[in-house]
Amino acid sequence: MTVDCGCTNEDDLVKLVNESIDRISKAPEGDNLAQTLSCQKIRVAKVHLDGLNKTKKTHFNDRSIFDGILKADSVQSLAEESLTLREKLKSIGVFKDVALTVDASSVQPLLPEVKCVDLVLDCKETRMLKASVNVMAGSNEFSGQTVLKLANVFGRGEGLSFGHSRSTANIGCYSFDITKLLSHDFNTAFKWSFLKSHEPSYISNYDLKNCGFLAEVSRPHNKWRSTLRYGGIWRNFYCPSWETPFDIRLNSGHSLISSLLYTLAYNSRQGAAGTSISPGMSLENKIELAGMVLGGEHNFMKVETKFKKIASLTSWARLSLSLNAGHLVSLDATDPPSIVDRFFLGGPGSVRGFMMGGLGPHRNNCAFGGASYWSSGISLFTRLPFRPAKGSFGDQFWLHAFVNAGNLFEKLDVTEPDFVQKLCGNMRYTVGAGIHWRFMNFASIELNYCIPKSVQPGDRANPGVQLGVSLDVL
Missing domain, CATH: 3.10.20.310 (membrane protein fhac)
Incomplete structure (x- = not known):
């Protein structure tokens, strides 16, 4: 030929x-x-x-x-x-x-x-003026966001946007963002944000108001994305209830936090890394430095990593494996990190079978969190029996059985010889099963029956039926 x-x-x-x-x-x-x-x-x-x-x-x-x-x-x-x-x-x-x-x-x-x-x-x-209304998911909450955007303001790809969001947990935020694509390949994005927010914490019974700015530079490379962000935030911490424990009240008052955060993320899964159960792997590493040469009244270093791997077993079954860990180190011996910066564990999107922030010490039903944590989970997802509404709405529902485990520490020294023993000591774990709904590809809604095991004194367990909404699930 x-x-x-x-x-x-x-x-x-x-x-x-x-x-x-x-x-x-x-x-x-x-x-x-x-x-x-x-x-x-x-x-x-x-x-x-x-x-x-x-x-x-x-x-x-x-x-x-x-x-x-x-x-x-x-x-x-x-x-x-x-x-x-x-x-x-x-x-x-x-x-x-x-x-x-x-x-x-x-x-x-x-x-x-x-x-x-x-x-x-x-x-x-594109049109210069755009407006949008979005629905987002958080930790057992939904939020609505209204955004007004001005695109290509000066003819070189500049963007201005004003947004307001309000959640079902009474968390509100106003933001004004300036964005610009840099570099010769249009891959490097710069974002300057001014924000004012109100973030009440119902698990620790305090109110927090933030006001400040964020400067962020991000760049993708294949399936990786690296982000460097500097933030200067004025905090107003106060406790509206007299039932809030004194150890939490010690954080009350005005303060300034100046921090530098670097994030390196990888995602080979389709859709949002937290809500999609598509086969693939996601990895997120964060390291944050506050205070010291950056100024401000908060001095700490915070490291956190999140890993998830989803494997397709058959056309109707998938296996998910997750592992998260974090460590918070104070850089000022006389001033420990604020409760705002500590880790909290437990809830429908974390270790199931516990209340929100239910792992660790509590007083007057207020969670104190911890300086270090680890959590892991393994889940088996299967399609619904007889595949109702196959190829459309029914494909958003999955049955799953899971085992979650985790631990929270007030203080953990990695240099101690019995570090591994302390890491697994008093470990909490939960077994259960339920139905998972991948709602509009941006949130995970679950109805599970949970059986928490090895509950420790001070924990707030939630055995039985548990309904949860989350952006990221374990």
């Missing part, structure tokens, strides 16, 4: 490229004409950006996102790089849609066997 790889007419070449772009965009994995598409040598002479009204063309000068398209040397590589470029331009928040067209070029090639073409990008800009 002989394959004709030549295009004697420039119009035929342009038609071939445009058809290949359309074919690859619809079926990127199955192209029987790969040999024909790969043997014709071509070069992109110019890239035209049409449809720019608000956006400045200088915003795209010397951008490395065009390197791939300019290095394409065949019809197939041009088609693939064109689709990659289109998706990249649509992701920067400036364009609503980008149409690709290949046209004949007036530039003469240096080699006679190479054909020169021009790539025309017909861009449709």
